[in-house]
Amino acid sequence: MPAYDLDHHGDREVGDGLVDLAVNVRLAAPPDWLRAELAGCLADLAAYPDARAAAEAIARRHGRAPADVLPTAGAAEAFTLLATAFRPRHAVVVHPQFTEPEAALRGAGHPVHRVLLPASAGFVLDAGLVPAEADLVFVGNPTNPTSVLHPAPVLRGLLRPGRVVVVDEAFLDAVPGEPESLAGERLPGAVVVRSLTKTWGIAGLRAGYVLAEPEVVARLRAVQPPWSVSTPAAVAMAACSGRDAVAQAEGLARTAERDRAVLVAGLRELGVEVAGEPRAPFVLVRLPGAARVRLALREAGYAVRRGDTFPGLGPDWLRLAVRDPATTRAFLAALAPLVGG
Ligand SMILES: Cc1ncc(COP(=O)(O)O)c(C=O)c1O
Numbered sequence: 001m002p003a004y005d006l007d008h009h010g011d012r013e014v015g016d017g018l019v020d021l022a023v024n025v026r027l028a029a030p031p032d033w034l035r036a037e038l039a040g041c042l043a044d045l046a047a048y049p050d051a052r053a054a055a056e057a058i059a060r061r062h063g064r065a066p067a068d069v070l071p072t073a074g075a076a077e078a079f080t081l082l083a084t085a086f087r088p089r090h091a092v093v094v095h096p097q098f099t100e101p102e103a104a105l106r107g108a109g110h111p112v113h114r115v116l117l118p119a120s121a122g123f124v125l126d127a128g129l130v131p132a133e134a135d136l137v138f139v140g141n142p143t144n145p146t147s148v149l150h151p152a153p154v155l156r157g158l159l160r161p162g163r164v165v166v167v168d169e170a171f172l173d174a175v176p177g178e179p180e181s182l183a184g185e186r187l188p189g190a191v192v193v194r195s196l197t198k199t200w201g202i203a204g205l206r207a208g209y210v211l212a213e214p215e216v217v218a219r220l221r222a223v224q225p226p227w228s229v230s231t232p233a234a235v236a237m238a239a240c241s242g243r244d245a246v247a248q249a250e251g252l253a254r255t256a257e258r259d260r261a262v263l264v265a266g267l268r269e270l271g272v273e274v275a276g277e278p279r280a281p282f283v284l285v286r287l288p289g290a291a292r293v294r295l296a297l298r299e300a301g302y303a304v305r306r307g308d309t310f311p312g313l314g315p316d317w318l319r320l321a322v323r324d325p326a327t328t329r330a331f332l333a334a335l336a337p338l339v340g341g
Contacts, residue, residue, distance in 0.1 A: 006099040006106075008309040010319075018303040021321045021331060024144065024282050026174065026252065027201030030236075034200060037239045038232050051229040054237035058209050061241040062183045067214040070221055071237055073228045075170045075195040075208035076100050079138075081220040082166060082191065083108035088136035094125065096146055096312035098168060101138040116312040117146075119286070122276040125150040127157045140168040142175060145310055145319040147278035152180040159189045164216070170195035170208070171280045173246075176253045183211050191216060196240045198281075199249050207233045207240070256281040260322045266332040267320075270339050281322040290316045293338045300334040 010022035030038070051071040059066040072078045083104040093102045094115045105112050115130055117123045123146040130137055137158055142149040158165045169192050172178050183192045196207040207229075210220060229237075239245060260278060267274050267285060275284040282305075287293055290307065297304055307317025322328070 004099070004311050005309045006103040008099075008306070010305040010321075013303045013305060015303075017301070018298060019301055019327060019331070020303050021323060022303040022305040022319075024171070024321050025198050025201055025203050026256065026281055027199070030201045031248075034202070034236060034239055037235050038205075041231050041235045044231055047231070049227050049229060049231040049234055051234040051237070054229070054234040054241075055209075057238040057241040058211075061246060062211060064184065064186065064211055065214070068186060068211055068217060070210040070212070070217045070224070071229045071234060072208050072210060072224070073206040073230075073233065074197055074203075075168065075193045077206070077224070077228060078193045078208060078210045078220070079104040080107070081210075081223055082136075082164075083110065084223045085219045086136055086164060090131065090133045091136045092130055092134040092138070093311075094130070094137065094139040096123065096143070096310040097138070097140040098144045098170070099310065101166070101168065102311070105138075114311055119275060123148045124276070125154050127154055130158060135162055136164050136166070138166045138168065140170070141180060142171050142280040144171060144280065145282065145284050145305070145307065145313070145317075146276050147280040147283050148276040149175060149180055149279035152182060155180070155182060156187065156190075159187060161189075164189050164191055166191045166193060168193045171198060173199050173249045174253050174256055174281045175279050176250060176257055186213060188213065196237060199252060200236070200240055202236055205233050205236055206230075207236050209237065256322050259325060259328065262325045263320065263322055263328045263332075266328065270332065270336055272335075272339055275317075282319055283322070284313075284317060284319050286316050287318060287339060288316055290318045293335070294318060296338050297334060302331055302334055
C-alpha cells in the first residue's frame with residue numbers, strides 16, 4: 001500500500017500571494033453579522049464556556065432533540081472523539097476522502113481498512129465494497145475531494161446492528177437543499193458530522209458538531225476535553241443555526257452551484273477530465289502530468305490542491321476550489337497553455 005501524507009491539507013499550498021484554489025473555506029472572512037456576534041461575546045470571556053444554547057439551536061435547525069447534538073471544536077475534533085470513544089475491531093474508511101478520519105483512527109491505535117472507490121465508476125459509493133465485518137465505517141457526503149454526493153438510501157443501507165456509520169457532511173450545507181442528508185434522522189448506528197467552518201469563513205474558530213443517538217453523544221462527550229468549544233465558537237454555532245443564517249447559506253450554495261458550472265464547462269472546453277458528477281464547491285480533475293501543471297500554475301500565481309496525498313488517487317489528480325466566475329476565468333486562461341488548450 002503506498003504511503004500517503006495524511007496530514008497534508010490545502011492550507012500548506014497557499015501563501016506567497018497566490019490566488020487560492022487549494023483551500024475549500026468559501027468565504028474569505030466571516031460575514032459582518034457573524035463578526036458582530038463574535039465581538040459581542042468578548043466581554044464574557046472570563047467565564048468558562050457553556051455550549052448548551054448552541055446545542056439547542058443546532059437541534060432546532062435539524063429537527064432533532066438537544067440530546068442528539070454534541071458541539072465540537074470543528075468536525076476534526078469529532079473524528080478524534082469517535083476514534084477515542086469506540087474500540088472498532090474492523091474500522092473502514094471509504095476513500096478517496098478527507099484524510100483526518102483515517103489519521104484519527106491510526107492515532108488512536110486502530111488498524112484501518114481502506115475501501116477504494118474506483119475512478120472508473122465515478123467514485124460512486126458501492127455498499128457492496130464495505131466488508132460485512134466492518135463495525136465502524138467513515139464516508140464523506142458530499143465527499144472531499146471527489147465532490148460526489150452519495151444517495152441517502154445507499155448510506156442507510158450501510159447500517160446494521162453492531163456497526164456505527166459516520167457520515168461526514170462537512171460540505172452538505174454547500175449543496176442547495178441539502179439533499180441526501182441524514183442529519184434530520186435519528187437512525188440506530190448513524191453518526192452525522194457537520195462543520196460550520198467552510199461556509200462561514202471561521203476555520204480559525206473551530207466550530208462543528210455531531211448528530212447521533214443520545215447514547216453515542218454521551219460516549220463522545222465522555223472523552224471530549226472539558227470546555228473544548230470556546231464561548232465565541234458556541235456563539236457562532238447558535239448564530240449560524242438560526243433561520244436567517246441557514247437561508248443565507250442556501251443562497252451561497254446556489255451561487256456556488258452556478259460558479260461551479262462555469263469552472264466545469266471551462267475545464268471541459270480545455271479537454272480536462274472532471275471526475276464524477278461534482279456537487280460540492282470543489283472539483284477533482286485528472287490530468288496527465290498534474291504535478292508539473294501544479295508547479296507551473298504556482299509560477300502563474302495560482303495554488304491548487306495536489307491529489308496524490310489522498311488514498312485512492314495518484315500523481316495525475318488535482319482538486320480545484322470553486323471561486324467567483326472572474327477568478328475562475330482568469331484561472332482557466334492560466335491553465336489553457338499548460339494543457340495544450
Ligand atoms: C470533508 C471534510 N470534513 C471535515 C473537515 C474539517 O472541518 P473542520 O474545520 O470543521 O474541522 C474538512 C476540512 O477540510 C473536510 O474537508
